[in-house]
Amino acid sequence: MTDSAGTAASLVIVGGTVYTPHGPRDVDVHISDGVIIGLVDTKPPKGTKVLDARGMYVLPGAIDVHVHSRDPGFPEKEDFGTLTAAAAAGGVTTVIDMPNTVPGVDGAGIFEGKAALAHSKARVDYGLWGLMRSSSTAEQLEGLARAGAIGFKAYLGYAFSISRKQVLYSPDAEDPDLEAPPDYGTLLRLAPVVAALGLPLVIHAEDPGILAAFSRPIDSYADVLASRPPEAEAVAISAAAAIADSFGARLHVAHLSSALGLMAAEAAIRDGSGLTLETCPHYLWLTERDFPRLGTAMKVFPPVRTPADRDALVDGVARGAISIVATDHAPHTNAEKSRPLGEAPAGSPGVQTLYLSCLELAKRLGDVWKAPRWVCEGPAGLAGLAESKGRIAPGFDADIAIVDPRRDTVVNAPLMRSRQKHSALDGFESTFSIVDVLVRGKPVVRGGRGVGAPSGRMVAPVTATS
Ligand SMILES: [Zn+2]
Numbered sequence: 345m346t347d348s349a350g351t352a353a354s355l356v357i358v359g360g361t362v363y364t365p366h367g368p369r370d371v372d373v374h375i376s377d378g379v380i381i382g383l384v385d386t387k388p389p390k391g392t393k394v395l396d397a398r399g400m401y402v403l404p405g406a407i408d409v410h411v412h413s414r415d416p417g418f419p420e421k422e423d424f425g426t427l428t429a430a431a432a433a434g435g436v437t438t439v440i441d442m443p444n445t446v447p448g449v450d451g452a453g454i455f456e457g458k459a460a461l462a463h464s465k466a467r468v469d470y471g472l473w474g475l476m477r478s479s480s481t482a483e484q485l486e487g488l489a490r491a492g493a494i495g496f497k498a499y500l501g502y503a504f505s506i507s508r509k510q511v512l513y514s515p516d517a518e519d520p521d522l523e524a525p526p527d528y529g530t531l532l533r534l535a536p537v538v539a540a541l542g543l544p545l546v547i548h549a550e551d552p553g554i555l556a557a558f559s560r561p562i563d564s565y566a567d568v569l570a571s572r573p574p575e576a577e578a579v580a581i582s583a584a585a586a587i588a589d590s591f592g593a594r595l596h597v598a599h600l601s602s603a604l605g606l607m608a609a610e611a612a613i614r615d616g617s618g619l620t621l622e623t624c625p626h627y628l629w630l631t632e633r634d635f636p637r638l639g640t641a642m643k644v645f646p647p648v649r650t651p652a653d654r655d656a657l658v659d660g661v662a663r664g665a666i667s668i669v670a671t672d673h674a675p676h677t678n679a680e681k682s683r684p685l686g687e688a689p690a691g692s693p694g695v696q697t698l699y700l701s702c703l704e705l706a707k708r709l710g711d712v713w714k715a716p717r718w719v720c721e722g723p724a725g726l727a728g729l730a731e732s733k734g735r736i737a738p739g740f741d742a743d744i745a746i747v748d749p750r751r752d753t754v755v756n757a758p759l760m761r762s763r764q765k766h767s768a769l770d771g772f773e774s775t776f777s778i779v780d781v782l783v784r785g786k787p788v789v790r791g792g793r794g795v796g797a798p799s800g801r802m803v804a805p806v807t808a809t810s
Pocket of ligand 1: 410412442672674
């Protein structure tokens with residue numbers, strides 16, 4: 345399928361039902377040099393490679409805007425090779441990696457080193473977020489933008505170890521090595537810079553003051569919920585939106601987890617805020633009632649909450665108020681996740697189950713074709729990739745997931761491609777299966793199995809100012 349120069353030769357995907365910007369259509373997808381050149385029913389010219397997709401859905405590859413490769417920094421948890429193998433297996437053809445790798449991605453030099461490392465291992469395309477520290481300068485953010493950062497991430501309430509160059513989840517306020525977490529003052533100081541660059545600012549939205557006031561020993565899942573109340577999410581969203589909106593900065597809320605957070609966000613949007621919202625499959629499928637079954641595999645921050653929270657988020661996604669579903673794929677070692685609830689780190693692998701879980705949710709909501717909006721079109725808009733990825737249309741990259749709607753998949757964590765073999769969705773039953781996956785026309789999965797050498801490329805955003 346590839347010539348000696350490594351570029352994709354002509355290929356036609358025939359016989360499938362194709363998700364197009366105009367709805368599902370039974371057409372053939374013509375691909376040349378990794379780009380979709382037409383959706384037509386004419387016979388492919390002689391010698392063209394043909395991929396038979398009869399009975400299948402032909403979907404745009406998913407873009408997961410929220411993953412943690414752990415690379416560089418924690419190869420025992422994950423690296424770009426295992427992350428992107430899991431992504432490919434799940435029909436995710438682009439991942440956008442968070443900047444809390446080590447060293448934290450707070451400037452152009454570190455960004456470029458990480459991009460080179462990713463290039464050597466990536467099996468799907470990738471973009472990188474830059475890190476906003478409380479000490480970040482306009483020059484640092486501008487440097488990250490020039491290097492190709494998708495945007496910036498501010499971890500409200502999470503400190504930074506100066507000697508280890510690492511974002512820390514459990515800061516010890518007395519430690520002189522720790523730089524204070526970014527706060528609303530940081531956002532206010534840097535919002536004009538973010539606005540001028542035209543890139544999104546992603547926030548981990550839990551108000552640090554509320555978390556500090558409600559901190560407690562964790563012996564049960566009820567303690568987890570009591571220590572991270574939904575008001576913390578709502579307050580952080582309202583405050584950050586007020587700041588971003590005064591300067592016209594783009595704001596994006598990562599991993600929305602609560603009905604209260606959604607209400608706060610929608611109130612801001614009604615008042616004219618341009619903020620965008622993302623939630624994750626674990627908030628759409630799980631509640632506190634699943635803890636006895638799943639244990640620490642479902643320990644994430646912010647936490648999976650009540651059935652009422654889940655229902656509000658599902659409704660938010662169904663209405664389009666939440667435009668993005670991403671995974672917060674955040675592996676820790678099986679040994680780390682085996683610790684007692686209070687000590688086990690928050691986060692679990694998820695990238696491989698994104699598409700399967702969203703197709704299932706969309707189907708149950710009565711319109712399976714909504715899934716590509718949540719995992720392709722919404723994410724492409726956030727990441728500045730809406731002109732090249734996330735759609736099956738002429739001129740777009742041939743990033744494609746071919747899905748069998750007649751064959752079930754039961755999520756089996758020990759068989760997943762992530763380095764870590766646990767999942768908050770272990771045992772989940774999807775009535776779909778991912779069969780073939782193409783990245784820029786090149787197969788990375790065939791018949792459900794990973795194929796080919798790493799050939800992922802970095803993607804950079806196209807913004808109004810670029
Ligand atoms: Zn995350």
